[in-house]
Structure formats: C-alpha cells, structure tokens
Amino acid sequence: MGVLVVRSFWVQVARGAGLREDGVQQRQRFTLIPAARGTIFDRDGNEMAITVPSTSIYANPQSIIDPAATAHVLAQLLGIDSLSEADLVTKLADQSTTFVYVERFVDENVAEAVLSLNLAGIFGLVEPERIEVAGGLARNVVGRTDPFGVGTSGVELQYDKMLRGHDGEMVSEASKGRSLPGTTKIVDDPRPGMDLVLTIDRSLQYQVERILLARVEELVAKGGNAIVMDTSTGEILAIVSVRRNAEGIAEITAGNMAVVEAHEPGSVAKVFSVAATLDSGVATTDRVYDVPDVYVFDEGQEFEKTIKDAFPHDLELMSLRDIFVRSSNIGTLMAAGEVGSPRLHEYLESFGFGKQSSLRFPGETAGMLKQPENWRGSENATITYGYGFSSSALQLISAVNAIANDGVYVSPRMVRATIDEKGSLWESPAGNSHRVVSEATATTMQALMASVVCEGTGTRARVDGISVAGKTGTGYKVQENGTYEKEDGSRAYFATFVGFLPANDPRVSILVSIDEPNPSSRDRFGGTAAAPVFAKIATVAIHERSIEPPTNDAGCPAVGG
Numbered sequence: 001m002g003v004l005v006v007r008s009f010w011v012q013v014a015r016g017a018g019l020r021e022d023g024v025q026q027r028q029r030f031t032l033i034p035a036a037r038g039t040i041f042d043r044d045g046n047e048m049a050i051t052v053p054s055t056s057i058y059a060n061p062q063s064i065i066d067p068a069a070t071a072h073v074l075a076q077l078l079g080i081d082s083l084s085e086a087d088l089v090t091k092l093a094d095q096s097t098t099f100v101y102v103e104r105f106v107d108e109n110v111a112e113a114v115l116s117l118n119l120a121g122i123f124g125l126v127e128p129e130r131i132e133v134a135g136g137l138a139r140n141v142v143g144r145t146d147p148f149g150v151g152t153s154g155v156e157l158q159y160d161k162m163l164r165g166h167d168g169e170m171v172s173e174a175s176k177g178r179s180l181p182g183t184t185k186i187v188d189d190p191r192p193g194m195d196l197v198l199t200i201d202r203s204l205q206y207q208v209e210r211i212l213l214a215r216v217e218e219l220v221a222k223g224g225n226a227i228v229m230d231t232s233t234g235e236i237l238a239i240v241s242v243r244r245n246a247e248g249i250a251e252i253t254a255g256n257m258a259v260v261e262a263h264e265p266g267s268v269a270k271v272f273s274v275a276a277t278l279d280s281g282v283a284t285t286d287r288v289y290d291v292p293d294v295y296v297f298d299e300g301q302e303f304e305k306t307i308k309d310a311f312p313h314d315l316e317l318m319s320l321r322d323i324f325v326r327s328s329n330i331g332t333l334m335a336a337g338e339v340g341s342p343r344l345h346e347y348l349e350s351f352g353f354g355k356q357s358s359l360r361f362p363g364e365t366a367g368m369l370k371q372p373e374n375w376r377g378s379e380n381a382t383i384t385y386g387y388g389f390s391s392s393a394l395q396l397i398s399a400v401n402a403i404a405n406d407g408v409y410v411s412p413r414m415v416r417a418t419i420d421e422k423g424s425l426w427e428s429p430a431g432n433s434h435r436v437v438s439e440a441t442a443t444t445m446q447a448l449m450a451s452v453v454c455e456g457t458g459t460r461a462r463v464d465g466i467s468v469a470g471k472t473g474t475g476y477k478v479q480e481n482g483t484y485e486k487e488d489g490s491r492a493y494f495a496t497f498v499g500f501l502p503a504n505d506p507r508v509s510i511l512v513s514i515d516e517p518n519p520s521s522r523d524r525f526g527g528t529a530a531a532p533v534f535a536k537i538a539t540v541a542i543h544e545r546s547i548e549p550p551t552n553d554a555g556c557p558a559v560g561g
Contacts, residue, residue, distance in 0.1 A: 034127075034128060034149070034167055034190065035164065035165030035166055035167050035168065035190040035191055035192050035193060036051060036128070036165065036190070036192040036193065037051045037128065037130065037145075037149055037163050037164060037165065037192075037193050038162070038163040038164075038165065038192065038193035038194045038195040038196060038419075039051070039195045039196075040142055040155065040156075040163075040195070040196045040198065041195060041196065041197045041198065042138075042197075042198055042200045042201060042202040042205075043197065043198060043199055043200060043201055043235075043237075043416055044201070044202070045197070046133075046134075046202045047133045047134075048132075048133055048134070048137070048138060048142050048198065048200070048202070049130060049131065049132055049133060049142050049156070050130075050131050050133060051128045051129065051130055051131070051149070052128070052129055052131055053126050053127070053128060053129070054105040054106075054108075054126070054127060054128070054129035055105075055106055055108060055111035055124045055125070055126055055127075056101060056102075056103065056104045056105055056106065056124070056125045056126075056127050057074070057078070057101075057102040057103050057106055057111060057114055057115075057122065057123075057124060057125075058099060058100065058101050058102055058122075058123055058124075058125055059091070059092055059099075059100050059102050059121050059122050059123070060098045060099060060121045060123070061091070061092050061093065061094050061095055061097060061098070061100060061121065062095055062097075062098055062121070063120055063121030064092050064093075064120055064121035064122075065120060067089050067092035067093040068089050070092055070119055070120075070121070070122065071085055071088040071089040071092055072085065073117070073119065074088065074102055074114065074119075074122070075088065077110060077113055077114050078102070078103050078106065078110065078114070080103075088102065092121075102122070104127070104147050105127070105129045105147070111124055128149055130144075130145040130149060130156075134202065134206075136252075136254075137202060137205055137206055137209070138198075138200050138202070138205045138239075139154070139252075139254045140154065140239065140240070140241055140252075140253055140254055140255060140256040140257075140258075141154055141155060141198065141200060141236075141239060141256060141414060142154050142155060142156060142198075143155055143156035143157055143158075143254075143362075144156055144254070149164070150164070151163065151164075153254070153255075153362060154256065154361075154362065155196060155198070155414065155415065157362050158360070158361065158362050159196055159415070162193060162194045162196075162418065163193040163194065163196065164193050165190065165191050165192045165193030165194075165421075166190065166191040167190055168189050168190030168191075191421060192421050194418045194419060194420055194421070195418065195419035196415055196417075196418060196419075197415070197416045197417040197418070197419065197425070198414060198415060198416060199230075199235035199236050199237065199413055199414050199415065199416045200236065200237065200238065200239075200414070201228075201237045201238060201544060201545075203544055204228060204237050204238045204540065204541065204544045204545075205237075205238040205239075205240070207537075207540045207544075208226050208228060208238040208240050208537055208540070209240045209242075209252050211226070211533060211536050211537055211540070212224050212225075212226045212240050212242050212512070212533065213242050213250060213251075213252060215514065215529075215532075215533045216242045216244075216250045216514065217250050219514060219517040219518055219521065219523055219524075219529055220517070220518045221250075221514050221515060221516055221517040221518070221529075222243070222244055222515045222516035223241065223242050223243040223244060223250070223253075223257070223514075223515040223516070224241070224242045224512070224513055224514045224515055224533075225239075225240065225241050225242075225257060225258040225393040225511070225512070225513045225515075226238070226239070226240045226258075226510070226511065226512050226513075226533065226537060227239045227240075227258055227393055227394065227397045227510070227511045228508055228509075228510050228537065228541055229397055229398070229401055229412065229508065229509045229510075229511075230507075230508060231401055231404045231405050231500060231506040231507055231508060231509050232405060232410070233410065233413065233430070234398065234401065234410035234411055234412045234413050234431050234433075235412075235413050235414075235416065236412055236413065236414050237508070237541070237545070239256065239258055239259075239394075239414075240252065240258070241253045241255065241256060241257035241258050243255075243257065243515075255363075256361065256363070257393075258392065258393035258394055258511075259359075259361050259363070259364050259365070259392055259393070259394045260361075260363040260364060260365050260392070261365065261392060261393075262365045262367040262368065262390040262391055262392050262395075263390055263391070263475060263477070263494050263513075263515075264386055264387050264388070264389065264390050264475045264476075264477075264478075264494070265386045265389075265390075265391055265396055265473055265475060265496065266385075266386040266387075266473035266474050266475030266476075266494065266496060266526065267310065267327050267329070267385055267386055267457075267471065267472060267473040267474060267475075267526065268386060268396060268400070268471050268472070268473030268496050268498050268526070269383070269384070269385055269386035269389075269473070270324060270327065270332050270384070270385055270386070270471065271399075271400055271403060271445065271449070271471050271498075272347060272348060272351050272399060273332050273335070273336035273339075273344070273384040273385065274320065274323075274324050274332065274335065274336070274445070274448070275347070275403065275436075275437050275441055275442075275445050276336060276339050276343070276344055276347040276437075277320065277335045277336050277338070277339055278320075278437075278441045278444055278445070279347070279437040279438055279441040280339050280343060280347075282335070282338045282339055283320050283335055283338070284320065285319065285320050285321040285444060285448065286319050286320070286321065287319060287320050287335075288317050288318065288319050289317070289318055289319075289320070289323065289331055289334050289335060290315060290316075290317060291309070291313075291315070291316050291317075291318045291323065291328055291330050291331040291334065292309075292315050292330060293308065293309050293312055293313050293314065293315070293330075294306060294307070294308055294309070294330075295307045295308075295309075295330045295333070295334075295381075297333075297377065297378045297380075297381050298377050298378065301377070302377065303376055303377020303378060304377075305377060305378035305381075307329065307330060307333070307378065307381065307382070308329075308330075309328055309329050309330045309331075310327050310328060310329045310385075311326070311327075311328075318331050320335055321448060321451070323335060324448050324452070324456075325448065325451045325452050325455060325456035325457075326456060326457070327452075327456065327457050327471075327472060329385045332384050332385045333381040333382075333384045333385060336384040337380070337381065337384065341372040341375055341380050341383075342372045344372075344383070344384070345369070345371070345372040347436070347437075348369055348383075348389065349369065350409065350434070350436045351399040351402060351409065351436055352395055352398050352399050352402075352409060353367055353369045353389060353391050353395060353399065354366060354367060354368065354369025354389070355367075357394065357395065357398060357411055357412050357431075358411040358431050358432050359394070359411065359412050359413065359414060359431075361414065364392070364394075365392050367389070367390045367391040367392055367395055368389055368390045369389045369390075370388075370389070375388065386473060386475060387475070393511055393513055394412055396496070396498060396511060397412075397498055397509055397510075397511040398410075398411070398412050400471070400498045400499070400500070400509060400511070401500070401509040402436045402437070402442075403437075403442050403445045403446060403449070403500075404442075404446070404469070404500035404506035404509050405442075405506070406439045406442045406443070407435055407436055407437040407438055407439050407441060407442035408433055408434070408435050408436065409433060409434055409435075409436050410430075410431055410432075410433045411431025411432045411433065412431065413428065413430075413431050415428050416428055446469050446503055446504060446506070447469075447503075447504075449469035449470055449471055449499065449500075449503065450467055450468065450469040450503035450504070452469070452470060452471055452472070453467075453468045453469060453470050453499065453503075453556065454556035454557070455556075456472075457472040457525075457526070457527040458470050458471065458472050458497060458499070458526075458527055458531050459527070459531075460527060460528065460531040460532045460535065461497055461499060461527075461531040461532070461534045461535050461538075462535060462555065462556055463501065463535055463538050463539055463542070463555065464555060465549060465554060465555050466501055466502050466542065466547075466549040466553060466554075466555050467501065467502050467503035467504060467549065467553050467554075467555050467556070468499055468500075468501045468502075468503055468534075468535075468538065468555070469499050469500055469501070469503035469506070470497055470498060470499020470500070470531070470534065471497070471498055471499065472496070472497055472525065472526030472527040472530070472531060473495070473496040473497070473498070473526045474493060474494075474495050474496075474524070474525045474526045474527075475493070475494040475495075475496070476491050476492070476493065476494075477491075477492040477493065477494050477516070479492065490519055491519060492516045492519065493516060493517060493519060493524045493525070493529075494513060494514075494515055494516070495513065495514045495517055495524060495525055495526045495528075495529035495530045496511070496512065496513040496514075496526050496530055497511075497512050497513075497526050497527070497530035497531040497533075497534045498510070498511045498512075499534060499538075501538055501542075501547070502547070502549050502550055502553055503553075504550060504553065505550045505553075507545065507547045508538075508541050508545060508547065510534055510537055510538055510541065512530040512531075512533040512534045512537065513530060514529040514530050514533075517529045
C-alpha cells in the first residue's frame with residue numbers, strides 16, 4: 001500500500017504537469033498557417049509581384065506499390081524527361097519518408113489531370129506561389145523568391161522580413177493520426193506581410209527596356225545599362241541592364257548590373273574635375289591654357305607616362321569652357337591638377353564615389369577610389385579624366401544628378417512607401433543629401449553641359465524643342481593581361497552618356513552605357529553609341545512625366561542661328 005501511495009503521488013503531483021503535457025501532445029496536432037506575402041507595386045499602384053494559390057503535386061512513398069510505373073505516368077503528364085524520371089523513381093521508392101515533392105506549382109489543368117487518376121500515394125497541395133506580373137518587368141529590381149517564398153534577390157531579398165509577415169498556427173485534436181472534426185482552433189493568427197511601393201514607373205521601365213535592348217542588338221554589343229532618375233528626389237524611375245547570354249542572345253537581365261558592376265567612367269569624370277576646378281576658385285570658364293597634343297607626366301621620373309589628348313591637334317590655346325565642351329584630356333588634367341590630389345579626392349568622395357549609396361541594394365558595389373596618398377605617378381593626372389577609379393552606373397548618375405540638382409547630392413531611392421496590413425500607407429524617409437558644390441558652380445556646369453550637347457561631343461543627344469545637358473564618356477576596359485590592350489592590340493570600349501533635361505530647370509537625369517560595342521564601328525564612342533539612346537529615352541520620359549520646357553527654352557539654336 002505504501003508503494004502505491006508513493007507511486008500515485010509521483011504520477012499525479014510530482015510528474016503530473018509533465019505527463020498531462022505529454023498527453024496533450026499525443027492527441028493534438030499543430031499546423032502552420034502561412035502568412036500572405038506582401039505585394040510589390042510600382043509608383044502608380046500597378047502590381048509588379050503578387051502571391052497566388054497554386055497546386056503542387058506530392059507523394060507518400062509508403063503508399064506507392066509500383067514506383068516505376070507511377071513515375072512513368074507522372075512523367076508523361078508533367079513533361080518530365082527520362083533523366084528526371086529516373087530520379088523520381090528513386091524518390092518514390094524511398095520508404096523512409098511519407099512526403100516528397102513531385103513537382104511544385106503545376107498548371108491547374110495539368111494538376112487536375114494528375115489528381116483525377118487517383119494514383120495511390122499521389123496528392124495535391126495548394127501553396128502560395130510568387131508571380132512576376134507583366135512578364136517579369138523590372139525583375140532586376142523586384143528580384144525573386146525561392147520555391148518556399150523566401151526572397152533570394154532584389155527587393156524581395158532586401159525587404160524579405162517585411163514582405164514575409166508572421167506565420168500563424170492552428171491546433172486540432174487527433175485520434176489515431178487523424179484530426180477530429182470540430183476540434184480545430186487558431187492559436188496564433190497569421191499577420192500578412194507589408195506591401196512595397198517602388199519608385200519604378202512601369203510604363204517608363206518597359207519602354208527603356210525595349211530601347212536599350214534594341215540598341216545593344218544593333219551595335220552587336222556585349223550589353224548595356226540605362227537609368228532614369230528624378231532629379232530632386234533621387235527616385236529611380238527606370239533601371240535596366242542588358243547582357244548577351246551564353247548563346248549570344250541579348251536579353252534583359254535578372255541581375256541589376258547597373259548597381260553591382262563597376263567600370264572606369266572615362267570622360268564623364270570631367271564633369272567632376274571641372275566642377276572642382278570652378279568650385280575651388282582655381283579657374284573660371286574663360287581661363288586659357290596652352291594645351292599640347294601630347295603631355296609627358298613626371299618626365300624623367302619613375303612613373304613617367306606619355307598622355308595623348310582625346311583628339312589630335314597642335315599646341316592650342318583653349319579656355320576651360322573649350323576644354324570641357326571638346327573633352328580635352330590634357331586640358332582637363334592641367335586645370336584640375338591645380339586643385340591638388342587631396343582636394344580633388346574630397347570632391348570625388350562628396351560626389352558619392354568609393355562607397356555604397358544609402359540604397360544598400362543586395363550586391364551593390366562601392367566601386368573603387370583609392371586614397372590620394374596611394375595615387376602613384378600619372379594616376380594623379382588620369383583620375384581627372386576618368387581613369388584610376390571606378391563606379392557603378394548608379395553612382396555615376398547620382399553624381400551627375402548633383403549638378404542637375406543645383407549642387408546638392410541626393411541619395412538614390414527605389415522604395416517609395418510601404419503599406420501595412422490595415423492599408424495605411426507610410427512614405428519611406430527621404431535619402432541622405434548634402435551639398436557638393438555651390439549653386440553658382442552647378443549653374444555654370446549646367447550651361448557647360450548644355451554646350452556639350454549643342455556644339456560639342458554630345459550633339460546626338462539633342463531633343464527637339466527642349467534643352468539637354470550632358471557629357472560623353474568613352475572608357476577603355478582593362479583586359480585580363482592588366483592593360484587596356486588585348487594580345488592582338490585591339491581594345492574593348494565602354495561608351496557612356498549621362499545628362500539631364502531641361503538643361504536650366506532639370507526634372508530627370510538619364511544615364512546610358514553600352515558595354516563593348518563593335519570596336520571597329522564608328523558607333524563605339526559615348527557620343528555615337530550611347531547619346532542617341534539617351535535622346536530616345538529622354539523623349540519617352542518627357543511624355544511619361546509630362547515635362548514641359550521652361551519659357552524661352554527651345555533647345556539648341558538652329559545652325560547659323
């Protein structure tokens with residue numbers, strides 16, 4: 001009797017709570033309730049990525065009698081090749097598990113046909129599937145999710161926790177492994193993820209994609225990038241990357257190459273060098289320099305280097321204005337050289353080079369900008385016209401946009417707002433901003449860049465009836481041998497045009513770069529490969545953004561006018 005009393009006390013009191021919990025666990029079944037993933041919209045509320053219910057086919061191998069025959073029937077219906085069919089046979093024959101996927105997210109008609117056969121051990125499961133709307137438009141920004149709804153790239157990855165929400169849970173009483181009717185209850189309600197409103201304009205994005213793709217095809221180029229940015233806010237209205245795939249076909253990429261790849265900017269960098277020259281008070285636009293065709297840097301020293309100008313000419317008197325409009329390498333290094341390497345480096349940093357933007361897009365590059373004490377020999381000169389540092393297309397347009405925005409740098413933005421589960425819209429905070437050059441310097445640079453388009457190297461970027469400001473850039477790409485020349489002596493080009501409009505009251509900034517256009521073609525330079533694309537995109541932006549020229553702005557004067 002004493003033993004029974006002690007045992008009863010042990011079971012009911014000492015171990016009572018634990019045993020009762022074990023009993024509950026044996027008769028209760030907990031089920032996860034997936035939260036609805038947030039929708040991604042463009043700036044005008046058009047859907048870019050949504051989640052819809054879709055049927056997946058799965059199997060319980062322990063209920064399958066003939067794995068080979070079952071796999072063959074499934075292969076016929078699902079379009080599975082012979083190699084994958086063999087793998088499926090192995091999975092269906094695995095008696096150690098009760099669940100294996102046969103195929104995720106099957107077409108509804110196909111799923112219905114499979115399930116109508118009532119194959120032993122084959123079932124359907126409704127799961128949330130992430131769908132790219134509009135044929136995958138702006139997929140380089142939107143990104144992707146894995147089959148389980150977890151973001152793997154783009155804003156799907158960057159804002160995954162916000163989009164994913166919080167899964168819920170329900171519990172039901174079970175007997176002999178089966179849920180008992182009427183016993184199910186929700187113990188934790190799922191909370192849907194927040195929606196994202198991008199800065200992307202879906203219509204503009206589509207048209208920029210078509211324009212850039214056509215140009216890359218036309219020039220037999222390796223690829224290209226294009227970006228359209230709102231001047232005052234830094235909002236990215238369109239961003240596109242095109243690359244040739246392994247089969248040699250040009251296509252819109254899923255990777256945001258305009259953000260993750262960096263190149264030496266070439267002569268576009270003269271915008272920053274000349275702006276630094278003016279802003280630091282070293283020179284005015286009418287200051288004249290004796291500009292030779294060839295310049296020997298550090299003559300007779302360890303890092304001696306012979307530098308040739310961008311175009312052949314005799315010793316020539318050039319004003320700073322002429323140097324910029326005609327894109328003289330030697331004139332630029334002579335002028336900006338007086339600023340001094342430490343001060344020039346400060347300006348380049350202030351323009352946003354050498355560091356990631358506050359965008360923090362997945363995989364975003366910081367480019368490369370060495371400290372001035374590490375510049376060696378001619379690097380102190382070549383950096384003034386775009387060699388010796390590198391930037392992404394995003395960094396480059398953001399830097400030029402500082403000139404368009406009256407000297408104030410604004411961080412680029414791709415997310416405009418979020419929408420919570422109650423439908424309340426929350427504007428995203430404005431990006432960081434800071435002054436780079438004075439408003440007077442920016443105004444002067446705007447006028448100089450307008451002259452580049454009207455009478456300099458960027459005439460093919462003109463748009464009828466409205467002023468355009470911009471700068472061409474033609475950079476050589478570094479080869480595997482560490483030089484700018486291939487073993488056969490040929491070069492690969494990276495052609496760029498960056499500008500804004502209207503020139504004296506900017507609304508949008510636009511960048512176009514063409515990666516490795518045909519090196520034997522005349523259309524391999526910034527002014528010939530990229531500038532015409534700029535003009536087409538600018539025309540589209542004018543219509544899409546309802547841009548009107550200011551009073552008395554009719555664009556470039558007519559020839560002879």
